[in-house]
Amino acid sequence: MAGEGKTALECRNLWRVFGDAHGGKLANSALPKGDDAIRLAEEMSSAGDIVACGDINLKIKDGEFFVLMGLSGSGKSTLMRCMSRLTEPSAGELLIDGEDFLGISDQELMEVRRRKMGMVFQHFGLFPHMSVRENVAFPLRVQGASEAERNAKADEMITLVGLDGREDAFPHQLSGGQKQRVGIARSLAVDPELWFLDEPFSALDPLIRWQMQSELLRLQTLFHKTIIFVTHDFMEAVRLADRIAIMKDGLVVQVGTPEDIVLNPATDYVAEFVKEAPRTKIIKISQLMEPLKTGKPKKSGGEALHCDMTLEDALSWSAVRGGALPVADEDGNMIGTVPPERLTAALSGGDDGE
Amino acid sequence: MASDITNQSGLDVKFPESVWGWLLIILLALICGVFASSVPWLVKYPQNWFVPLADWINIFTDWFEAIAKPVTRFIGNLLELPMQGLREVLQWVPWPVTVLAVALLALHASGWGLVVICVLASLYIALSGYWEQAMNTMALVGVAVPLSLLLGLGLGIYASRTRSGQRIMPPILDLMQTIPTFAYLIPMLVLFGFGPVVGLIASAIYACPPMVRNVSLGLQSVPEEIREAARMSGSSSYQQLFWVEIPAAMGQIKVGINQTIMAALSMVIIASVIGGFNDIGWEVLSTMRKARFGDSLLAGVVIVFIAIIMDRISAAYANRDYLSSGSDAPSKHHFLIAAGALIVLCAVLKFFDIGTAIEEADWAKSIADWLNLKLDEFVGAYGDILTSIKNFFYFFYLLPLRTGLSQSILPFTWGFDFTGPMRISYAVMCVLGAIGVGMRWGWQKGLGVAILAYLLYFGTTGAPWSVVIATLTYLGWQVGGRKTGLFVLGALGFILLTGMWERAMLSVYLCGAAAIMSFLFGASVGVWAASNDTVSAIVRPICDTFQTIPLFVFLIPTLMFFQLGEFTALLAIIAYAFVPAIRYTENGLREVSPQLLEVAVEQGCTPSQIFWQVKLPLAMPSMMVGLNQTIMYAFAMLVIAALVGTTGLGQQIYQALTAANTGLGVVSGLSMALLAMTADRIMQAWAANRYAGLDG
Ligand SMILES: Nc1ncnc2c1ncn2[C@@H]1O[C@H](COP(=O)(O)OP(=O)(O)O)[C@@H](O)[C@H]1O
Numbered sequence A: 001m002a003g004e005g006k007t008a009l010e011c012r013n014l015w016r017v018f019g020d021a022h023g024g025k026l027a028n029s030a031l032p033k034g035d036d037a038i039r040l041a042e043e044m045s046s047a048g049d050i051v052a053c054g055d056i057n058l059k060i061k062d063g064e065f066f067v068l069m070g071l072s073g074s075g076k077s078t079l080m081r082c083m084s085r086l087t088e089p090s091a092g093e094l095l096i097d098g099e100d101f102l103g104i105s106d107q108e109l110m111e112v113r114r115r116k117m118g119m120v121f122q123h124f125g126l127f128p129h130m131s132v133r134e135n136v137a138f139p140l141r142v143q144g145a146s147e148a149e150r151n152a153k154a155d156e157m158i159t160l161v162g163l164d165g166r167e168d169a170f171p172h173q174l175s176g177g178q179k180q181r182v183g184i185a186r187s188l189a190v191d192p193e194l195w196f197l198d199e200p201f202s203a204l205d206p207l208i209r210w211q212m213q214s215e216l217l218r219l220q221t222l223f224h225k226t227i228i229f230v231t232h233d234f235m236e237a238v239r240l241a242d243r244i245a246i247m248k249d250g251l252v253v254q255v256g257t258p259e260d261i262v263l264n265p266a267t268d269y270v271a272e273f274v275k276e277a278p279r280t281k282i283i284k285i286s287q288l289m290e291p292l293k294t295g296k297p298k299k300s301g302g303e304a305l306h307c308d309m310t311l312e313d314a315l316s317w318s319a320v321r322g323g324a325l326p327v328a329d330e331d332g333n334m335i336g337t338v339p340p341e342r343l344t345a346a347l348s349g350g351d352d353g354e
Numbered sequence B: 001m002a003s004d005i006t007n008q009s010g011l012d013v014k015f016p017e018s019v020w021g022w023l024l025i026i027l028l029a030l031i032c033g034v035f036a037s038s039v040p041w042l043v044k045y046p047q048n049w050f051v052p053l054a055d056w057i058n059i060f061t062d063w064f065e066a067i068a069k070p071v072t073r074f075i076g077n078l079l080e081l082p083m084q085g086l087r088e089v090l091q092w093v094p095w096p097v098t099v100l101a102v103a104l105l106a107l108h109a110s111g112w113g114l115v116v117i118c119v120l121a122s123l124y125i126a127l128s129g130y131w132e133q134a135m136n137t138m139a140l141v142g143v144a145v146p147l148s149l150l151l152g153l154g155l156g157i158y159a160s161r162t163r164s165g166q167r168i169m170p171p172i173l174d175l176m177q178t179i180p181t182f183a184y185l186i187p188m189l190v191l192f193g194f195g196p197v198v199g200l201i202a203s204a205i206y207a208c209p210p211m212v213r214n215v216s217l218g219l220q221s222v223p224e225e226i227r228e229a230a231r232m233s234g235s236s237s238y239q240q241l242f243w244v245e246i247p248a249a250m251g252q253i254k255v256g257i258n259q260t261i262m263a264a265l266s267m268v269i270i271a272s273v274i275g276g277f278n279d280i281g282w283e284v285l286s287t288m289r290k291a292r293f294g295d296s297l298l299a300g301v302v303i304v305f306i307a308i309i310m311d312r313i314s315a316a317y318a319n320r321d322y323l324s325s326g327s328d329a330p331s332k333h334h335f336l337i338a339a340g341a342l343i344v345l346c347a348v349l350k351f352f353d354i355g356t357a358i359e360e361a362d363w364a365k366s367i368a369d370w371l372n373l374k375l376d377e378f379v380g381a382y383g384d385i386l387t388s389i390k391n392f393f394y395f396f397y398l399l400p401l402r403t404g405l406s407q408s409i410l411p412f413t414w415g416f417d418f419t420g421p422m423r424i425s426y427a428v429m430c431v432l433g434a435i436g437v438g439m440r441w442g443w444q445k446g447l448g449v450a451i452l453a454y455l456l457y458f459g460t461t462g463a464p465w466s467v468v469i470a471t472l473t474y475l476g477w478q479v480g481g482r483k484t485g486l487f488v489l490g491a492l493g494f495i496l497l498t499g500m501w502e503r504a505m506l507s508v509y510l511c512g513a514a515a516i517m518s519f520l521f522g523a524s525v526g527v528w529a530a531s532n533d534t535v536s537a538i539v540r541p542i543c544d545t546f547q548t549i550p551l552f553v554f555l556i557p558t559l560m561f562f563q564l565g566e567f568t569a570l571l572a573i574i575a576y577a578f579v580p581a582i583r584y585t586e587n588g589l590r591e592v593s594p595q596l597l598e599v600a601v602e603q604g605c606t607p608s609q610i611f612w613q614v615k616l617p618l619a620m621p622s623m624m625v626g627l628n629q630t631i632m633y634a635f636a637m638l639v640i641a642a643l644v645g646t647t648g649l650g651q652q653i654y655q656a657l658t659a660a661n662t663g664l665g666v667v668s669g670l671s672m673a674l675l676a677m678t679a680d681r682i683m684q685a686w687a688a689n690r691y692a693g694l695d696g
């Protein structure tokens, strides 16, 4: 999972501005940093341009499930499209596996997309004139794979997403959820390293959406792709993400794990999202715990909270006990205590520096 | 611009600034009327002011032809090759095999219903004795259509994919679709020399605009996500275009294919005026010239049936796409079986020498003779009645529109003289009428009455050029803004300077006369069809069929009864041009929202009030589009009607064609196109205003 590991994709001072009022203000040689960048973005907006991405700096790690979250129009899609160069960035740098991705030739770009990238679209983007099998096999056909080879691979992917038996159906004969399964199968057909998903479940019913999220998590445990996932649904982000970047008006306002963001929202904008979130299901005991002050951890007697426990579970557990609750790690070592007041405070949101 | 919508309330007459312009024009009209003798050049454009553009073009063409001849002749020969080959094959294959092939195609495209239609139609073609001519025509169409489709596909991709294409293609297509058919033939004739290749190339070029439009429309409406999905799969631009975008746009492209096929057929038939290919169009034309109308009719029906077969099959393919059928897997298999069966049948028939050459179909000959006889008898017996019908329309409708009441009221025509006092009272009546209408329904309507009265008095050809140009330019400016005004001025200026004015006005007159009648007739039928489902169900297939018939065929029945002359031309134009009037009127009326009608009923409106005050105004924009289409159709037919006796630009183009005079042909063809585009621009702007008025 996340943590160490090498960087799969990196944005450095990446900009994408629509409109032409900004003229030559975005010279790669002298891009503003930090607050200067924010000021420049504001300046350009008031001049009538749309800053869809302003001074984006992100490092996405190998195998990480990275979610771009924000209200509609905040620039998530544009950022993702910059990363895949469906849109050309206006300025800045983009590195994939540490190599420059913006300066490469069209031929190289085509090769990178063929071998390294897969994309899933909000409205599925299926080819209406091709059967499910032909759709899934398309990326292989583009690479010149033989018909037998690509059909075998396509059928394998179709089985994987649970669409067995629908190989010869056409997109218009499928339900929304089935269509997106085809979209997913197609994007995985070439076994890409980078997997882009732009609001893949937004067009689906809530129940199907939940189911599809579970499937996505299952696929991720199988394949460990580097995933860049766009959504405007905070719960979806929290459920899926290793890390979330929250965007507002083209700027990234906070990057962190779901727990970080829920416990320490950086701005009111983020706090607005967090309010909706069921904190008890997200906050983990390890974040509330007071570490032991002295020495090596000692074995707990079995009567301890687990550090990966959610707040919800801890609360029901604590109801039957009084006093400071001991906390143990994976190996059963006592590593700290949690006063019960802190659990209730966390529940109401009073804990996190407001 | 919006002035004619905002100001519809009765007596509350506000005069916007545009009134001053109109007053100036009225002043100009008065000057031209009263002082005609002192400023003759304002009335009739002096001949020595013409720009000899036609001569210049001829000089250029002579020079160009001399250089390009080897190349063009080479291309001509190159195209002649496949055409001659196809011709040989079509003639060689026994006709039952061809009929069967058509039937199988119909079955594949649609179903047994279509098979019955196509088999009956092709049996008629086979047994009518015109098989050879029909196959010659098909050989031309068979080469012209693929050429045209390829050209259309290429240009369509260009038009949708590149910025320059998006900018320059639409006006070029507009021009291509308004340049008269004959005008296409002239430069081809000069470049490629007499022969069927002229018709082939002209047809390929003439027929490609619908393909271009539909390809570009189809490609532009492929959803962005699909395009991006292809790109993210790492497609090259070739793969993206040919594997994804074109197949995804195929529904729209097939519509273009259908239209291009029909246009190509129409042009191939028209190109037969060049002669020398023994095709079916030539058969109709030559029998018409010999006044053997029985034969023309039988051959004309062959053309109609060819058109119907081609249209229905290609339309069925256009409607039948992957959305309705599931998988097409077995069809490859079926195709092989069908092809094998056809080849075997072909071999067997050839061996026994059956169906190889259709001998002079004696029975068809005798039917033709019988028809000729009966027609002669009919015209002999009822000739007086036919002549009086013709004269009635000529004296009381056509002549006043052409030369104006001032010239056309004579003892010989109307039975009395247009005396001085009568002229004065006409003027007074018109002025009072215009003022009355203006007070009651707004000044624009009053102005309209005044213009019509003026036109009716002086006639289309008698009206001073300066007044006509000023009026139309100002009108264009008022309804469509400065661009439209400038376009009208430029178009009419071109016609005037190149010396085409008088001819052009003759065309305007005949086209106008035909458009008025087509529209009145079509709109009446449309109103009826909108209120009665049975009528609608009957009218619809008739309209469909009339639209598929190549223009040329309309000449046969009219010429049969009324001989050469403007009245015959008028009828032929009406027969072709009334269809859009029916369609748009019916659609416009049927689309009036039921809620509005309920409201009107609740308020106690009588049916006639509902019709005149609710339905008709709401259907008006759609009807205006219909009128515009009617005018465009009339212009298209006007040129063909030159074959049966017209005097305007159409006639000039036809003469240029027979004399292979490129300069004259190009200038008069362009003039015709510019006239049509002028009418189109003004009408479209007007209809757009009406739509905007409905929304607002
Ligand atoms: N091709 C474009 N041209 C102009 N403006 C664009 C274009 N694409 C996106 N935008 C603008 O950029 C902003 C961010 O859009 P987008 O990235 O689609 O937002 P999100 O995906 O977060 O809803 C929006 O204001 C949008 O209108």
Ligand SMILES: [Mg+2]
Binding pocket: A076, A077, A078, A199
């Ligand atoms: Mg988006």
